[in-house]
Amino acid sequence: MPGPRTLANLVEFFCKDGFSRIHEIQQKHTQEYGKIFKSHFGPQFVVSIADRDMVAQVLRAEGAVPQRANMGSWQEYRDLRGRSTGLISAEGEQWLKMRSILRQRILKPKDVAIFSGEINQVIADLIKRIYILRSQAGDGETVSSVNDLFFKYSMEGVATILYESRLGCLENSIPQLTVDYIEALGLMFSMFKTSMYAGAIPRWLRPLIPKPWREFCRSWDGLFKFSQIHVDNKLRDIQCRVDRGERVRGGLLTYLFLSQELTLEEIYANMTEMLLAGVDTTSFTLSWAVYLLARHPQVQQTVYREIVKNLGERHVPTAADVPKVPLVRALLKETLRLFPVLPGNGRVTQEDLVVGGYLIPKGTQLALCHYATSYEDANFPRAKEFRPERWLRKGGPDRVDNFGSIPFGYGVRSCIGRRIAELEIHLAVIQLLQHFEIKTPPWTTAVSAKTHGLLTPGEPIHVRFVNRK
Numbered sequence: 001m002p003g004p005r006t007l008a009n010l011v012e013f014f015c016k017d018g019f020s021r022i023h024e025i026q027q028k029h030t031q032e033y034g035k036i037f038k039s040h041f042g043p044q045f046v047v048s049i050a051d052r053d054m055v056a057q058v059l060r061a062e063g064a065v066p067q068r069a070n071m072g073s074w075q076e077y078r079d080l081r082g083r084s085t086g087l088i089s090a091e092g093e094q095w096l097k098m099r100s101i102l103r104q105r106i107l108k109p110k111d112v113a114i115f116s117g118e119i120n121q122v123i124a125d126l127i128k129r130i131y132i133l134r135s136q137a138g139d140g141e142t143v144s145s146v147n148d149l150f151f152k153y154s155m156e157g158v159a160t161i162l163y164e165s166r167l168g169c170l171e172n173s174i175p176q177l178t179v180d181y182i183e184a185l186g187l188m189f190s191m192f193k194t195s196m197y198a199g200a201i202p203r204w205l206r207p208l209i210p211k212p213w214r215e216f217c218r219s220w221d222g223l224f225k226f227s228q229i230h231v232d233n234k235l236r237d238i239q240c241r242v243d244r245g246e247r248v249r250g251g252l253l254t255y256l257f258l259s260q261e262l263t264l265e266e267i268y269a270n271m272t273e274m275l276l277a278g279v280d281t282t283s284f285t286l287s288w289a290v291y292l293l294a295r296h297p298q299v300q301q302t303v304y305r306e307i308v309k310n311l312g313e314r315h316v317p318t319a320a321d322v323p324k325v326p327l328v329r330a331l332l333k334e335t336l337r338l339f340p341v342l343p344g345n346g347r348v349t350q351e352d353l354v355v356g357g358y359l360i361p362k363g364t365q366l367a368l369c370h371y372a373t374s375y376e377d378a379n380f381p382r383a384k385e386f387r388p389e390r391w392l393r394k395g396g397p398d399r400v401d402n403f404g405s406i407p408f409g410y411g412v413r414s415c416i417g418r419r420i421a422e423l424e425i426h427l428a429v430i431q432l433l434q435h436f437e438i439k440t441p442p443w444t445t446a447v448s449a450k451t452h453g454l455l456t457p458g459e460p461i462h463v464r465f466v467n468r469k
């Protein structure tokens with residue numbers, strides 16, 4: 001099997017900061033070595049697959065308990081601190097148990113549709129915040145770095161559903177606990193790269209290169225601490241109500257606490273990992289969606305017209321309204337095709353497999369190159385262009401069997417927070433367009449993507465929010 005030489009790969013990643021260009025390297029390697037190629041990352045051997053049909057073959061063949069990657073370093077941290085694993089880090093029976101409990105509460109659209117009201121309250125705060133930020137700008141319209149704003153929105157939105165409580169991220173003065181949390185999350189975000197180093201550097205080298213592992217542990221400490229405080233606060237509240245003999249109803253956390261299907265440590269771990277998985281992913285996607293709308297006024301106008309026609313200028317939408325505006329859904333799909341938050345995903349083969357004519361032994365780490373397949377003209381005609389309407393056509397790319405763009409993954413191990421993210425983004429896009437015409441300030445240039453664990457906007461995105469006439 002062809003592939004880059006080990007030394008070339010090490011130089012590319014560790015000396016030329018290939019970690020921030022993983023998406024481009026995927027495309028480059030695909031052009032150089034074909035749609036299936038091998039690479040070495042430190043001690044890790046990886047087979048990369050950048051072909052839609054081969055990706056489909058691998059994912060369709062997976063069993064009841066797929067493994068995404070070697071989570072040794074995550075597991076080691078949890079053992080060190082006596083913590084449980086959550087959905088992302090757990091494997092085998094432990095994962096299966098937690099997944100089957102959590103999937104019953106948040107995986108179906110109707111499970112999260114009930115949170116429309118809570119999310120709309122967060123959106124009302126987001127819009128208030130936009131008015132405040134705009135009024136502070138020289139032109140009275142520009143919000144600098146919507147990345148920051150949407151980060152706060154996503155965090156508030158996810159936390160509202162996960163912790164059943166508000167954090168105050170969109171307030172003028174953010175509570176200290178939340179500030180600490182944002183810091184912990186920032187640390188966690190910077191951890192992605194550290195995490196790769198921590199995983200790639202063998203244990204015996206740690207005394208010589210201690211920083212990645214130390215930072216890795218420090219960021220996890222911060223994340224667990226934040227989550228635990230919020231979970232404990234909510235659980236105390238629930239317990240008081242139970243003690244008072246009240247009939248307690250609530251969302252996910254209330255259910256998990258009262259049903260006792262998960263241990264307290266498992267609840268902490270899952271809340272921590274879901275928050276980790278849910279904030280940046282959603283905020284980057286919303287930032288890109290708004291960026292694309294600003295740069296494509298014609299598309300924006302078409303989406304806006306559909307909203308006004310089918311929902312009205314001021315109607316506050318709920319999840320039930322989203323199917324009435326198919327272009328909004330198409331916008332999200334097209335945004336995630338052009339900027340898949342996870343530019344690549346992984347699977348460890350559970351059986352020997354023959355893919356692309358090669359025998360891949362059981363236990364091999366596969367890298368599924370979603371970024372590369374998303375930009376292939378054969379999968380998506382004029383793939384570089386932003387054309388949300390491509391997702392509307394019958395028989396178009398939005399087929400269940402199109403593995404060219406699967407931004408939430410596929411199968412039993414796919415993203416469990418998909419419906420939460422969609423709800424947050426769909427409702428926010430509708431209301432933002434109802435309130436504002438979204439434009440780019442004349443002084444801004446194109447923003448490119450970089451990989452930072454996730455595919456993120458490489459620079460701040462500045463946007464003008466112009467009042468609708």
Ligand code: HEM
Nearest residue numbers: 087274277278281282407408409410413414415416417421
């Ligand atoms: C636009 C937003 C999001 C995108 C693009 C995204 C994408 C993904 C992808 C690609 C995976 C891997 C799936 C696979 O291996 O097949 C994943 C897993 C996961 N996501 Fe998301 N995600 C998003 C938002 C969220 C949110 C809001 C949450 C939680 C509230 C969340 C929680 C998780 C968890 C816990 C996993 C691991 C599932 C498991 O291993 O069983 N994600 N996500």
